[in-house]
Amino acid sequence: MCLGVPGKVVEKKGSFAKVDFGGLIRDVNVSLVNVKVGDFVIVHAGFAISKVNKREALKTIRLVKEIVSGKV
């Protein structure tokens, strides 16, 4: 239910897409988001609710490293 794991869009057809969750492929309704093949999405109860922005993820990790090293 509320367990949103990121999956990768591998194929898209109208409002449906095939999404890869670490090898497990599921049909997902993507009508609530604007996605293309290769994007990562968060899926809830069969619907993609958000895209995952890789650049922001990298920023977060970089920031953590700075905090740990005492730079910020």
Add this chain to the structure above:
Amino acid sequence: MWHELKDAKLINGIIERIGQYKLNLTFMHACGTHQETLSRYGLGSLLSKVGIRIRSGPGCPVCVTTAKEFLQVMKLAERGKIITIYGDCFRVPVNGRSLMHLKTEGYDVRIVYSIDESVELARTVEKDVVFMAIGFETTAPSTASTLVRDDLPENFYVLSCHRFFPPAMIKLLELGEVKLDGIIEPGHVSAIIGCKPYKVIMERFKIPQVISGFEPLDIILSVYYLVRQIVEGEAKVVNEYNRVVSREGNQTALSLINRVFYPKDVEWRGFPVVPSSLMAIRDKYSNHDANKQFEDIISQVQYEPSPLEKGCRCGEVLRGVIQPTDCPLFGKVCNLENPVGACMVSVEGACRIFLEYQQLN
């Protein structure tokens, strides 16, 4: 990149930084998935060593749905409707009887992965099909986008138990039973609603909030952001999960929710009536609203807790007043095989998560 979000060295590094402040604080999270991460990676005990306690709040949609709502669905099954539900609802007991029991008694109860499956089922049968719609803003858009379709079979109905999340958090802060120093807000609810609703909470209660992702590093970083706010004497809304959550949320999903549902007062398990927190179905879609179409059946349902059920302290667990382990029934009379309350059934239920990881360790 994703594996770094679980990196033990980074996690310990942040915890060490938190420890430098030598504080003694209580935070609350409001999502079963946050509890899952806390328990799975043992973050709760790591944080308690540096003076941070994290309480579990009303973050399990199945758990906050009342016994009466489950009884209504059971009643519909007994009256010959086909009930379709998410797997997580199947074993929720009301006075010892669940939809699973009804199925073994021969009533038609089916688990679906998404609402689409329920619609497709309705096309292939003559009988009425009722979908029990449970979930916060994360799941409600899927129900809404189904109800606006113009090709729905006539025999398909939704019983909306969907709830808006922020009103419950406001209610909890109003009740003031637990002294909280900060809130870890649920990332996926926020992916839909954005940051704005939390600003209202910030202005009214002056409490630090961080919208958090679900990897261990997300949660630890969110705790760090809360601690920093406290050290600086601030109460802001910080978005730790900006790889998924935008300031304005998912507008497509939000406008669908508003198109299909209107807010109505409703009880939550363990809570008094929470104003404007039920997503009730608008009149325009009443042809598929189980509450309207089967009002005669639903209105008959009365709920009186059995003596055993009166001992279940799910309500206090959901309000963060106690931890699951404080319930005298935890792991004894109430266990994974024979759950007494919803919090021991749902994968997002705090009691279930606590017991599972207690048994693993």
